[in-house]
Amino acid sequence: LQLSFPFPFYGHNIRNITVATGGFLYTGEYVHSWLAATQYIAPLMANFDTSLSNSSFVRYLDNGTSFTVLWENVYLQDKMDIGSFTFSATLYDNGNIVFVYYNVPILIETIQDDKHPVKVGLSDAYIIDKVIFFSRRKTIYEYHRVNFGSDDIKNSTIIQITALPTCLTFKDCRSCVDSNINFQCSWCPALNRCSTGIDRRRQEWLQK
Incomplete structure (x- = not known):
């Protein structure tokens, strides 16, 4: 559906x-x-x-x-x-x-x-x-x-x-690295994405 x-x-x-x-x-x-x-x-x-x-x-x-x-x-x-x-x-x-x-x-x-x-x-x-x-x-x-x-x-x-908020909710580098949530967020400029590296799109994260 x-x-x-x-x-x-x-x-x-x-x-x-x-x-x-x-x-x-x-x-x-x-x-x-x-x-x-x-x-x-x-x-x-x-x-x-x-x-x-x-x-x-x-x-x-x-x-x-x-x-x-x-x-x-x-x-x-x-x-x-x-x-x-x-x-x-x-x-x-x-x-x-x-x-x-x-x-x-x-x-x-x-x-x-x-x-x-x-x-x-x-x-x-x-x-x-x-x-x-x-x-x-x-x-x-x-x-x-x-x-x-x-x-x-x-x-x-x-x-x-x-x-709860996750790293993926942050859409720019500054808000990502300055985030104060219970995750260690990192910014990937190649993907234009904030992540812990452990999520559904991990393969993309590893390849970049």
Whole structure:
């Protein structure tokens, strides 16, 4: 899905979001078989299957300043007897994220993860593109992850995630090197970019 606004995720403006029935949003540029591994926003990543019930839906709404996805009455595969889950994730144009849990019938820590990862949190990664023995290979390196304690999540729980300033928000050399945030920012004149060197565009940083 294409957002109507740029969503700052780890300092990078994201326009395209992949909504997964498995309770998470994929924020990466390359769609691959390991979407659940990195580059996600997960209110409740688990082995949900919307085909199990006609009352299961994944709905979304973009109002121009926020984007909300609602997983409504979704069931765990092979576990319909425990009941349905309803929860949502909202992305705001200032980078903030809110998870809301409307119905969580069991403790999240008891959900089996042998067939599908079970995660609550965020992750981002960078991709290094190399040619090895005449074969092009992309390797994904996770550089940051936020995990939330699943034992605290129950009905009516709300998790608010506030975006902090990153080096990428500074657009000139002076503001970059004079920045007073919790990162060691450096300015690259060749890229015209402020960075720690560890972000989604690390390969460009290394090559310059």
